Structure formats: C-alpha cells, structure tokens
Amino acid sequence: MKNRMDFFKKGKWLFLILIALLLLPNFLKDEPYVLHVCIMVFVYLSLAQAWNLIGGYAGQISFANHAFFAIGAYTSTMLLIYLNLTPWIGLFAGIAIAMCIAYLLGSQLLHLKGHYFAVATIAFAEILKLIFLNWRGVGAAYGLSLPLKMPSFYYLMWSSKLPYYYIFLLVAIISTILIYTIDRSKVGMYFMSIKQDEDGAEHKGIDTSYYKLLAFMISAGICALVGTLYAQYILYICPRSCIDIMMSTKCILIVLFGGLGTVAGPVLGACILIPLGEYTRIKLGGGGQGWDYIIYGLLILVIILYQPKGVYNILRRYKKNVQKMFRS
Amino acid sequence: MSKKCLEVKFLTKRFGGLTALDEISLHVNEAEIVGLIGPNGSGKTTLFNCITGFLKPDNGKIFLRGINITSKSPHEIIQEGVSRSFQITRVFPELTVMKNMLISICHKNESRIKSIYKKSNRDEIKKASELLEFVGISELSDEPGGELSYGQQKLLTLASSLMQDPSVVLLDEPTAGVNPTLINKIMDRIMEANEEFDTTFFIIEHNMDIIMSISTRMYALATGKIIVEGDPGKVRSNPKVLEAYLGGE
Amino acid sequence: MDLVYLIQAIINGILIGGVYALIAVGLSLIWGVMEIVNFAHGDYLMAAAFFSYIFWLYMGLDPLISLPLVAIIFLFIGFGTQKFVMKRLMDSPTLITIAATFALSLLIRYSFFVVFKPDYKAIRDPLLQGSLHISSISIPIAKMVTLLVVLVTVILLFSFLKYTKKGKAIRATAQDREVAKSLGVNVEQIFLITWGLGIACVGIAGTMLSTFYYVFPLMGITFVLIAFASVTLGGFGSVHGAVFGGLVIGLIQQLGGAFVSPALKDVFVFIVFILVLMFKPMGFFGKY
Numbered sequence: 001m002k003n004r005m006d007f008f009k010k011g012k013w014l015f016l017i018l019i020a021l022l023l024l025p026n027f028l029k030d031e032p033y034v035l036h037v038c039i040m041v042f043v044y045l046s047l048a049q050a051w052n053l054i055g056g057y058a059g060q061i062s063f064a065n066h067a068f069f070a071i072g073a074y075t076s077t078m079l080l081i082y083l084n085l086t087p088w089i090g091l092f093a094g095i096a097i098a099m100c101i102a103y104l105l106g107s108q109l110l111h112l113k114g115h116y117f118a119v120a121t122i123a124f125a126e127i128l129k130l131i132f133l134n135w136r137g138v139g140a141a142y143g144l145s146l147p148l149k150m151p152s153f154y155y156l157m158w159s160s161k162l163p164y165y166y167i168f169l170l171v172a173i174i175s176t177i178l179i180y181t182i183d184r185s186k187v188g189m190y191f192m193s194i195k196q197d198e199d200g201a202e203h204k205g206i207d208t209s210y211y212k213l214l215a216f217m218i219s220a221g222i223c224a225l226v227g228t229l230y231a232q233y234i235l236y237i238c239p240r241s242c243i244d245i246m247m248s249t250k251c252i253l254i255v256l257f258g259g260l261g262t263v264a265g266p267v268l269g270a271c272i273l274i275p276l277g278e279y280t281r282i283k284l285g286g287g288g289q290g291w292d293y294i295i296y297g298l299l300i301l302v303i304i305l306y307q308p309k310g311v312y313n314i315l316r317r318y319k320k321n322v323q324k325m326f327r328s
Numbered sequence: 329m330s331k332k333c334l335e336v337k338f339l340t341k342r343f344g345g346l347t348a349l350d351e352i353s354l355h356v357n358e359a360e361i362v363g364l365i366g367p368n369g370s371g372k373t374t375l376f377n378c379i380t381g382f383l384k385p386d387n388g389k390i391f392l393r394g395i396n397i398t399s400k401s402p403h404e405i406i407q408e409g410v411s412r413s414f415q416i417t418r419v420f421p422e423l424t425v426m427k428n429m430l431i432s433i434c435h436k437n438e439s440r441i442k443s444i445y446k447k448s449n450r451d452e453i454k455k456a457s458e459l460l461e462f463v464g465i466s467e468l469s470d471e472p473g474g475e476l477s478y479g480q481q482k483l484l485t486l487a488s489s490l491m492q493d494p495s496v497v498l499l500d501e502p503t504a505g506v507n508p509t510l511i512n513k514i515m516d517r518i519m520e521a522n523e524e525f526d527t528t529f530f531i532i533e534h535n536m537d538i539i540m541s542i543s544t545r546m547y548a549l550a551t552g553k554i555i556v557e558g559d560p561g562k563v564r565s566n567p568k569v570l571e572a573y574l575g576g577e
Numbered sequence: 578m579d580l581v582y583l584i585q586a587i588i589n590g591i592l593i594g595g596v597y598a599l600i601a602v603g604l605s606l607i608w609g610v611m612e613i614v615n616f617a618h619g620d621y622l623m624a625a626a627f628f629s630y631i632f633w634l635y636m637g638l639d640p641l642i643s644l645p646l647v648a649i650i651f652l653f654i655g656f657g658t659q660k661f662v663m664k665r666l667m668d669s670p671t672l673i674t675i676a677a678t679f680a681l682s683l684l685i686r687y688s689f690f691v692v693f694k695p696d697y698k699a700i701r702d703p704l705l706q707g708s709l710h711i712s713s714i715s716i717p718i719a720k721m722v723t724l725l726v727v728l729v730t731v732i733l734l735f736s737f738l739k740y741t742k743k744g745k746a747i748r749a750t751a752q753d754r755e756v757a758k759s760l761g762v763n764v765e766q767i768f769l770i771t772w773g774l775g776i777a778c779v780g781i782a783g784t785m786l787s788t789f790y791y792v793f794p795l796m797g798i799t800f801v802l803i804a805f806a807s808v809t810l811g812g813f814g815s816v817h818g819a820v821f822g823g824l825v826i827g828l829i830q831q832l833g834g835a836f837v838s839p840a841l842k843d844v845f846v847f848i849v850f851i852l853v854l855m856f857k858p859m860g861f862f863g864k865y
Binding site: 055059061108109112114115116118119120122123124126127130131133134245249252253256260290291293294296297298300301304305308 | 614662665666671672676679683684686690691798802806809838840841843844847848851855858
C-alpha cells in the first residue's frame with residue numbers, strides 16, 4: 001500500500017510534466033532552435049540512461065557508447081540508401097548489429113578492470129572511426145547523405161522538427177522507464193552488487209560475466225536506436241560528427257553530474273547540462289565548441305570534488321532536511 | 329555412516345616455487361561442524377579459495393555431495409550450494425541489509441529474462457526477514473550495509489550465508505576482531521543453525537577454545553599439509569599441533 | 578621489397594618512437610605510483626608545445642633554448658595538479674579519478690582551443706632545420722636531436738629512480754604504498770614529485786615536438802591514445818617497459834603506414850593495443 005500511495009503522488013507530478021512536454025511544441029512553433037535544443041536534451045537523456053546502465057549500475061566504465069550510436073546510424077542509413085528499406089525496420093537492424101558487436105567486444109574485454117576496460121573501449125571506438133573514415137562503402141570521410149523523402153511517416157522523415165520532438169521524447173521516456181524497471185528489479189540489484197564488489201557478487205553465485213555483458217548489450221542497443229533516429233533527423237552522417245568521443249564523454253558527465261546509478265540523475269543532468277552547453281556556445285560565441293566543454297570540465301571538477309554523488313543526491317538531501325525542518 | 333558433503337582429494341596448489349597446499353585430502357560430512365586450524369600461512373584460506381573456485385588447483389579434485397566441482401567457475405560452485413564468508417567482512421556497502429540478504433538466494437535455476445523486470449518475491453523476503461531475526465539484526469533491515477558495525481556485519485554475513493539453504497557453509501575466522509559477547513552469540517547461532525536446519529559448517533578459526541567447543545571434528549594444517557585429524561580433544565593434545573604453532577611464523 | 582624504403586620506415590619509427598617513449602614514461606610513472614590514468618596527458622603535451630610556440634612567437638626563443646624553461650614550468654604544473662586537484666581524490670573510485678583527469682583534459686584543451694582556434698601552427702625557421710642524408714635515407718635534424726634529448730632525459734630519469742634516495746622512495750611507493758609508508762616514506766611528497774616528473778617529461782616531449790610537428794589545440798587526442806598503447810604494451814608499473822612500448826608502437830605505426838596504408842597507420846597501433854589487452858594485459862615488462 002505504501003508503494004502505491006507514493007506512486008500516485010509521484011505519478012501526479014510525472015503526469016503533469018508529461019502533459020507539459022506534450023504541449024510545449026505548440027508554443028515553440030516559431031523557435032526551431034529551441035525545439036532543436038529540446039530534441040538534443042532527449043537524445044542525450046536517452047544516451048545517458050544507456051551509459052547509466054553499464055557505468056552507473058554495473059560499474060563498467062565504457063567509452064564505446066558513441067561507437068554503438070554510430071553503428072545504429074550507419075546501419076539504418078545504409079539500408080535506406082542501398083535497399084530503400086524503411087528506417088522503422090532499419091532501426092531494428094541497427095540495434096541487432098550493435099548488440100552483436102557489443103556481445104563480441106564485451107566477451108573479450110569485460111574481464112578487464114576499471115581503467116583498462118575504459119581505455120580498451122576508447123581504442124575500439126577509435127578503430128571503428130578510422131575504419132569508417134577509410135571505407136568507401138560507407139562514404140569514408142565524406143559520409144552519407146540521406147535521400148530526402150519528406151514528409152513521410154514510412155521513411156521517418158519530416159521537414160518540421162515537431163514529429164522528431166515527439167519521437168525523441170518517446171525514446172527518452174522508454175529509456176528512462178527501462179532504467180526504472182531495472183533499478184527496481186533483481187537484475188538491477190545484481191548490477192549494483194557487481195559495481196560495489198565484483199568478487200563479492202561472484203561469491204553470491206551471481207554470474208558476473210553474464211550480467212556485465214547483459215548491461216553492455218542493452219546499453220549498446222539503446223545507443224543504436226538513438227543513432228538511427230538521429231540520422232533520420234540530421235539527414236547527414238559522417239565519422240567526424242557521428243563517431244566523436246565527446247558524445248560518450250558528455251553522457252558520462254551527465255550521469256556523473258546528475259547522479260550515478262539513479263533513475264532521475266541522467267534526467268536532471270541532461271536537462272541542465274545540454275541547454276547550458278548550447279547557451280554558452282551561443283553567448284560566448286566565436287570560440288565555437290570550446291566554451292561549453294570548458295564549462296563541462298569545470299562543473300565536473302566541482303561536482304567530484306564537492307559532491308560526487310551528483311545533483312540528484314543534493315536534492316534528496318535538501319528534501320530530507322526540509323522535511324525534518326517541517327516535522328520539528 | 330554419514331554421507332560426505334564436501335570432499336577434497338589430493339588437492340595441490342603451488343604459487344611459483346611455493347607449495348601452498350600439498351596433496352590435501354579431507355572431508356566434511358552432512359550436518360557436521362568441522363574446524364580447520366593452523367598457523368598463519370599454512371594454507372587455510374588458500375584451501376577455501378580453491379574450494380570456491382577462485383583459485384584453480386594444480387592437482388586434485390573437489391566434490392560437493394558427489395558432484396565434481398573442481399573445474400567449475402566460482403558462481404557455479406556457489407550455486408551448487410557452497411556459501412563462503414571472509415576474514416574481513418564483505419558486505420555490499422550501498423545495498424540495504426535486506427538487499428544483502430535477497431542477493432544471497434540460490435541463483436541456480438533463476439530465470440535470467442524474468443529477473444530483468446521482476447523484484448524479489450514475497451517468499452524470499454519472508455525468508456530473509458526470518459534469518460535476520462535469527463541472528464538478531466532485524467531492526468537494521470533498511471540500513472545500508474556499509475553503515476553496520478563490524479560485529480553487525482559478521483552477523484549479516486552469517487545470516488546471508490544461510491539464505492540459499494547451502495550444502496556447506498565455509499566460514500573464514502567468523503569471530504576475528506569481534507568482542508566476546510558477540511563471539512558467544514555468533515557461536516550460538518552457528519550451533520543452532522546446525523541443530524535446527526542441519527546446516528553443515530567448515531570453519532577456519534584461530535580462537536582455539538571457540539573452535540574446540542563447537543566442532544565435532546577438526547583438521548590441523550601446517551605448511552600446506554594436514555598434520556592431524558580427529559575430534560577436538562585429540563587434536564588439541566597432539567604435540568605436532570603445538571610444534572606447528574610455536575615453531576611456525 | 579625496397580630495402581631503403583624499409584630502413585627509412587624503421588628509422589622514422591625509432592625517431593617518432595622516442596617521443597612516444599618519453600610521453601609514455603611520464604604516463605607510466607603517474608600510473609604506476611598512484612594508479613591514476615592521466616587522460617589529460619596528451620593535453621599537457623599540447624600545452625607544452627604551445628608554450629614553446631608562444632616563447633618563439635613573442636620572445637623569439639628557439640624551442641631548444643626554451644626547453645629547460647618549459648621543463649621547469651611543467652614540473653611545477655605537475656606539482657600543482659597533484660596538490661590542488663588529484664590530492665583530494667586519492668582514494669576515490671576509478672570512475673571519479675577518470676572523470677577528474679578527463680575534466681582537466683577538457684579544461685586544458687578547450688582553453689587553448691578558445692584562445693588559439695583549431696588552426697595548425699608551426700614554428701618557422703627553427704635552429705634545428707634540414708636533414709641528414711645518407712644515400713637515399715633522410716633523417717630530419719630536428720627529429721634526430723629530439724631522439725637525443727629523449728635519450729638524455731630517460732637516462733637521467735632512470736638514474737634518478739635507481740640511485741637516488743627519493744628515486745628509490747618513488748619505486749617503493751609504486752610497489753606497495755602501505756609498506757613504503759611504514760618505512761617512513763613521505764608518501765604525499767612522493768605523489769607531488771611523481772606528478773611533477775611525469776608532467777615535466779611531457780613538457781620536454783612537447784617542446785621538442787614543436788620543432789618538427791604542427792602545434793594545434795586538438796593534438797593531444799592522438800598522442801594520449803598512443804601513450805596508452807605504449808604503456809600497455811610495455812606493461813603497467815614499468816618505466817623501462819614504457820620506453821620499449823613507445824619505440825615498438827612508433828615502429829608499428831611507421832611500418833604499418835609505409836607498407837599498408839598511411840591513412841590506417843593508427844589502426845595498427847590500436848589493434849595491437851587491444852590484442853595486448855586481451856592476451857597479455859601484463860604487457861611485456863609489467864608488474865601486475
């Protein structure tokens with residue numbers, strides 16, 4: 001009973017927020033840039049939840065998220081260009097391929113601890129990038145331009161940003177619900193135990209290799225899904241923009257900032273950091289991409305030096321203190 | 329004739345030039361409490377590590393209720409029914425005491441797909457609560473494991489090791505660093521678990537009085553070899569044991 | 578197969594391998610003593626190259642002359658990094674230390690990016706110009722002197738580690754921090770010195786790099802990965818291994834580039850890297 005009451009209380013707020021998000025685009029019809037920022041928030045929210053799963057819950061520090069994102073984007077785009085296949089099917093193909101590669105990669109690398117695994121995933125992503133840069137079949141450095149077919153639901157392509165807004169919002173919601181489910185399930189508990197004490201978890205009879213691989217594969221799948229949809233949005237993919245380690249880095253920073261291993265952490269992180277990044281990029285002009293990374297770097301140092309548990313936990317403590325105040 | 333629960337045959341483990349375990353053969357019968365003593369460095373913890381699969385022995389075999397577990401992976405061995413505690417307590421610091429218990433269920437026939445969305449069921453929670461009550465830390469159920477005192481962690485370790493109805497419980501110095509009142513409580517719980525649930529225990533201990541009082545049988549280990557075996561009285565008075573302790577490290 | 582072509586590739590490999598070796602030594606020192614992987618290592622290198630460039634641009638100092646100055650500046654920058662940032666994170670989980678050095682990397686890299694834009698800069702008319710020609714093989718003087726500087730630095734560093742009291746203390750701390758502490762080693766000071774030395778290595782490498790390589794804010798990215806590969810190949814905890822690793826990686830890169838494809842030269846490095854991680858994570862001289 002206690003759980004149900006909580007859910008209704010929380011559910012009320014979530015419901016209101018959802019309504020707000022659904023109605024928001026109506027007010028932003030003349031602000032395509034703001035819509036774009038919202039879309040980027042949803043994109044990074046989903047990617048961050050994916051990283052949250054492998055890094056925040058299972059404790060494996062992967063820098064390969066952007067590689068799986070690219071695999072998704074390239075798979076569906078190639079199928080679209082060469083076989084005229086609808087991206088609705090293409091996205092499943094992308095997810096499947098990404099998960100297969102995650103399986104192969106994970107089986108070989110997940111036994112590595114901490115830094116070694118992180119560095120190995122960086123190497124993998126760089127190898128992928130170099131291969132794509134030189135592979136004429138995927139357009140090499142020139143990349144691939146998607147054939148323009150808008151407006152078309154079948155080809156998942158529109159001229160307006162509105163449909164994309166809703167699609168990415170849906171993906172963000174699905175990713176978050178997935179993490180929420182896992183957070184409360186047995187598997188979530190197993191992931192957390194692996195993160196806290198891997199040998200200890202093994203000593204409880206938990207097949208740590210399997211669960212790490214599971215987290216890695218699900219994470220890869222989510223990234224690939226986002227990749228496919230992103231390609232449909234941006235209409236042009238190339239190794240330099242799609243296989244950028246800054247994407248993985250941003251995901252990690254978002255989760256760290258918001259709260260590792262929590263459901264709300266990545267949500268808070270994405271909602272704060274992405275708009276902040278965009279804002280600094282415009283306001284502090286000229287330097288182009290530079291300023292938002294400087295801000296990110298500073299924020300991360302501040303967070304890890306003063307409150308490594310992230311913003312979510314700052315808010316939780318604040319709420320607890322406020323409740324205490326009201327009780328006394 | 330008692331059935332053998334755990335059986336080790338000619339187990340050998342070498343580290344470079346050092347032979348940590350030299351053709352060790354021993355067994356633990358069902359519902360027994362067997363003690364393992366020996367000076368530091370005699371190989372006791374190494375033996376436990378081999379039994380649980382964390383170290384691969386160079387020679388020899390290990391059987392659990394007739395099943396050869398020698399080359400199985402650690403999680404498989406635990407799933408077969410071996411519970412193990414550590415000298416320095418090991419709890420999941422950020423999981424609650426209840427979750428520390430729930431994670432200790434037997435994972436052998438668990439549905440991996442369903443676990444992705446299913447929470448622990450009512451029976452598991454009930455059993456966990458009963459065991460927490462058995463060791464007397466029920467009130468700490470929602471506390472993070474890392475915030476328990478050392479003694480409380482020892483009790484949690486004992487409780488969680490019983491969670492999967494284990495075939496055998498390996499305890500590595502369960503009373504190390506614990507105050508005397510708690511020592512008695514832990515020993516008391518071990519004996520009660522043995523009487524009430526027929527749990528089989530294999531215990532490494534340094535505290536001679538403690539281990540003598542609860543074991544039905546004992547082994548003494550020194551420099552990787554078993555030097556004495558038998559009932560506590562016989563082992564205690566054996567001159568070789570005294571020599572090993574005084575002459576050793 | 579053209580023998581001259583092969584020898585040229587080998588020489589190129591050794592020349593650049595020396596630079597990689599010095600960078601790797603710095604990384605390995607910090608990694609071995611403190612178990613901290615400095616993801617910002619390449620960006621410190623870039624900063625050093627820029628310092629050298631700036632000294633040349635505004636004060637007319639040739640890199641060879643500003644070398645000792647940059648080395649000392651970066652020694653102190655290393656001290657500063659430990660004292661003001663890393664010190665507080667010594668016992669934090671891996672993710673936190675990774676995030677910390679990553680954050681430093683972003684700060685350093687993009688500060689330079691904002692100021693200098695992504696343009697490629699080059700020092701024109703340095704003291705070290707031209708090449709040595711032996712039959713058809715050419716050895717750029719700048720690269721040759723760089724190798725010499727690397728050699729001297731590495732020999733000095735190894736002598737320091739092997740023969741001096743502080744050096745031995747550093748090695749003891751790398752082996753077992755607790756034991757070192759109980760033997761009376763001031764571990765805090767050791768960490769400071771180690772960061773200082775590690776960054777000073779990169780300071781020297783960066784300065785010498787500016788004599789023959791383009792200087793640009795994003796250059797750290799490639800170098801840090803190569804440094805990781807070198808340290809991995811050589812084995813964690815071993816500075817000798819780092820030198821070996823750097824030279825081997827240099828050779829692999831140049832030979833791969835010469836005989837297969839210049840565009841893919843880095844792919845070989847990364848493939849070797851992953852293979853080593855998979856099959857011989859100890860590296861060749863590793864201690865763990």
